[in-house]
Amino acid sequence: MALVAGPGSxxxxxxAACCDLLDGTAxxxxxxxxxxxxxxxxxxxxxxDRVFHTAKPESQTVEQPxxxxxxxxxxxxxxxxxxxxxxxxxxxxxxSTKHQKQTVAMNEALxxxxxxxxxxxxxxxxxxxxxxxxxxxxxxxQRALAEKARLLDLSNDAIAVLDLERRIRYWNRGxxxxxxxTREEAVGKISHLLLHTEFxxxxxxxxxxxxxxxxxxxELSHVTRDGRRISVLVRKVVDRDDQGKAVAILExxxxxxxxxxxxxxxxxxxxxLADRAGELEELVAERTAELTATNQQLEAFVYSMAxxxxxxxxxxxxxxxxxxxxxxxxxxxxxxxxxxxxxxSAQFMDAMLSDLLAFSRISQQQVELKRVxxxxxxxxxxxxxxxxxxxxxxxxxxxxxxxxxxxxxxxLIQILLNLTGNALKxxxxxxxxxxxxxxxxxxxxxxxxxxxxxxGIAPDYLEQIFRLFIRLDRGKxxxxxxxxxxxxxxxxxxGGRVGVESTLGHGSRFWIELLKYDxxxxxxx
Amino acid sequence: xxxxxPIVLLVDDSENDALLVRIAFERAGSVTPLQVVxxxxxxxxxxxxxGEFADRIRFPRPTAVLLDLxxxxxxGFQLLEWIRHQPAHQRLCVYIFSASNRTEDIQRAYDLGANxxxxxxxxxxxxxxxxxxxxxxxxxAQFPASDEGDSG
Numbered sequence: 001m002a003l004v005a006g007p008g009s010x011x012x013x014x015x016a017a018c019c020d021l022l023d024g025t026a027x028x029x030x031x032x033x034x035x036x037x038x039x040x041x042x043x044x045x046x047x048x049d050r051v052f053h054t055a056k057p058e059s060q061t062v063e064q065p066x067x068x069x070x071x072x073x074x075x076x077x078x079x080x081x082x083x084x085x086x087x088x089x090x091x092x093x094x095x096s097t098k099h100q101k102q103t104v105a106m107n108e109a110l111x112x113x114x115x116x117x118x119x120x121x122x123x124x125x126x127x128x129x130x131x132x133x134x135x136x137x138x139x140x141x142q143r144a145l146a147e148k149a150r151l152l153d154l155s156n157d158a159i160a161v162l163d164l165e166r167r168i169r170y171w172n173r174g175x176x177x178x179x180x181x182t183r184e185e186a187v188g189k190i191s192h193l194l195l196h197t198e199f200x201x202x203x204x205x206x207x208x209x210x211x212x213x214x215x216x217x218x219e220l221s222h223v224t225r226d227g228r229r230i231s232v233l234v235r236k237v238v239d240r241d242d243q244g245k246a247v248a249i250l251e252x253x254x255x256x257x258x259x260x261x262x263x264x265x266x267x268x269x270x271x272x273l274a275d276r277a278g279e280l281e282e283l284v285a286e287r288t289a290e291l292t293a294t295n296q297q298l299e300a301f302v303y304s305m306a307x308x309x310x311x312x313x314x315x316x317x318x319x320x321x322x323x324x325x326x327x328x329x330x331x332x333x334x335x336x337x338x339x340x341x342x343x344x345s346a347q348f349m350d351a352m353l354s355d356l357l358a359f360s361r362i363s364q365q366q367v368e369l370k371r372v373x374x375x376x377x378x379x380x381x382x383x384x385x386x387x388x389x390x391x392x393x394x395x396x397x398x399x400x401x402x403x404x405x406x407x408x409x410x411x412l413i414q415i416l417l418n419l420t421g422n423a424l425k426x427x428x429x430x431x432x433x434x435x436x437x438x439x440x441x442x443x444x445x446x447x448x449x450x451x452x453x454x455x456g457i458a459p460d461y462l463e464q465i466f467r468l469f470i471r472l473d474r475g476k477x478x479x480x481x482x483x484x485x486x487x488x489x490x491x492x493x494x495g496g497r498v499g500v501e502s503t504l505g506h507g508s509r510f511w512i513e514l515l516k517y518d519x520x521x522x523x524x525x
Numbered sequence: 526x527x528x529x530x531p532i533v534l535l536v537d538d539s540e541n542d543a544l545l546v547r548i549a550f551e552r553a554g555s556v557t558p559l560q561v562v563x564x565x566x567x568x569x570x571x572x573x574x575x576g577e578f579a580d581r582i583r584f585p586r587p588t589a590v591l592l593d594l595x596x597x598x599x600x601g602f603q604l605l606e607w608i609r610h611q612p613a614h615q616r617l618c619v620y621i622f623s624a625s626n627r628t629e630d631i632q633r634a635y636d637l638g639a640n641x642x643x644x645x646x647x648x649x650x651x652x653x654x655x656x657x658x659x660x661x662x663x664x665x666a667q668f669p670a671s672d673e674g675d676s677g
Contacts, residue, residue: 307624310624311541311624312541313647314542314545314647314648315542318548318648321648321649321650322649347648350647350648
């Protein structure tokens with residue numbers, strides 16, 4: 001047997017038997033091409049080359065021509081491959097006589113068989129080498145994983161790693177704490193069986209999402225070791241290898257039972273609030289109905305009261321006037337005077353009742369606010385007080401601009417009538433009365449001024465004068481003292497305000513504020 | 526046809542008011558005396574010419590009725606409704622004569638077919654002025670000829 005190396009089939013090992021056969025010593029034979037010792041070296045080199053390059057064993061038998069009986073030399077060659085590289089050929093030479101050909105053939109078969117075995121041994125050796133490598137890799141990986149696991153254990157969050165069958169492969173300390181299962185108890189178990197998972201979405205959908213997006217986050221329900229059902233926020237991430245194949249699933253879990261309970265409590269609270277709001281609405285509707293009924297009763301009361309009280313007054317006034325007008329009757333001057341006072345008192349009380357009715361009406365009535373043309377209203381008011389203007393020889397100034405307002409026209413007319421009436425009544429003796437009406441816009445409201453140069457009002461009474469039936473100078477000026485009370489009530493019903501600036505002896509500036517008409521926010525009727 | 530001396534029937538429960546209105550009409554120059562009844566029942570009897578009112582010399586058919594609203598038992602609206610449902614009286618001139626100036630009352634009066642609405646003045650002068658106006662109008666206006674043929 002000889003072992004030849006390289007493409008040139010240089011002998012690198014040779015045994016004694018082969019040396020004998022080739023008629024040489026080991027020293028002589030080593031380092032030289034094997035074929036140089038044979039007849040027809042080219043043919044043999046061809047064969048060796050083939051085996052070397054194809055890595056397939058071969059066997060050839062040659063009859064040696066020079067000897068009788070015929071001798072057969074059988075050359076069996078098989079390749080020597082190290083790490084997939086051919087390095088040489090193993091040659092076994094056996095000599096036999098012709099009749100031993102069959103035996104030789106058998107031997108050949110055996111040799112070929114053993115050559116395959118050799119192959120297999122080599123293959124298994126290779127495999128072993130590979131395995132050793134893999135094991136080494138795996139050990140390195142495991143060390144790395146253990147390092148990571150150590151780090152993951154530092155986290156408080158529950159973290160688990162599952163394989164593709166959803167079996168727990170890694171279970172950190174946080175998971176132990178959350179679920180009560182120790183690492184030993186958890187590893188190897190199917191996650192959703194161990195934890196009695198209740199899925200918020202079908203399992204297949206979650207798997208699909210993981211496959212598509214590589215992650216899934218959602219709420220699940222788990223049962224701990226001691227039987228408590230908890231709500232858990234789970235984030236799943238797919239771990240893939242370099243080729244993109246999924247190898248594991250990392251799950252981190254956060255206990256949100258408290259939050260889920262809080263959500264539930266919030267939902268409940270909302271429902272109760274809605275119920276309560278419903279109850280309150282009902283209550284408000286009831287009370288409003290009651291109030292409306294009360295208001296109606298009040299209005300009916302005030303009306304009938306005023307109405308009934310005016311009847312006797314008509315009598316008082318009428319009959320006293322009749323006596324006074326009766327030229328036939330003989331009345332002493334005092335008697336006449338007394339009757340006149342009765343007449344006047346009755347008239348005054350009638351006026352008060354009339355004003356009271358007006359005040360009550362303004363307080364109760366439905367005030368529907370509409371767009372009102374201020375210029376038209378002021379014009380209308382001034383037309384109505386033409387006689388009073390002429391009586392006192394007043395100079396009236398009415399200057400625009402007059403922005404449109406949101407008001408109740410009837411009430412507004414009444415208000416301005418009262419204010420201008422007052423301005424024309426409370427004039428300073430010896431001074432030509434000056435009356436000025438104007439309007440100014442102030443951020444969403446319109447302030448209408450009624451300014452006079454009359455007697456003015458002392459600061460102490462600026463608030464009092466708006467009360468019903470308050471008159472500061474009873475004897476001097478006519479009227480029931482209801483004018484400003486009606487103004488204030490009317491303005492308030494329209495959502496506005498009223499005020500006055502005044503200096504005693506120099507005049508007063510009354511103002512009312514009304515809502516400005518804004519076409520953008522108010523849909524016209 | 527026009528009526529030279531109109532007859533006015535006042536329906537009012539207040540004696541004092543009735544007296545003052547009568548005086549007012551006198552002062553206004555009414556030739557005919559004011560006729561007065563104090564409740565709806567009597568008003569119906571007067572219009573129908575029943576009972577004591579059968580005497581059409583003392584109680585002639587009215588040209589116009591002055592109707593107070595605020596009366597006990599049958600109020601003015603009810604009487605107005607009755608009048609407007611009577612074929613004999615449906616054309617009768619009815620003027621509501623009330624202390625009330627409430628919008629609802631005025632509207633209801635016209636809805637029920639009143640010819641006009643007057644608010645009772647509070648003074649005698651006021652009443653006299655109203656009476657003058659009313660008489661002037663009644664003398665000026667045209668009235669349908671009545672079936673019974675009698676007039677003022």
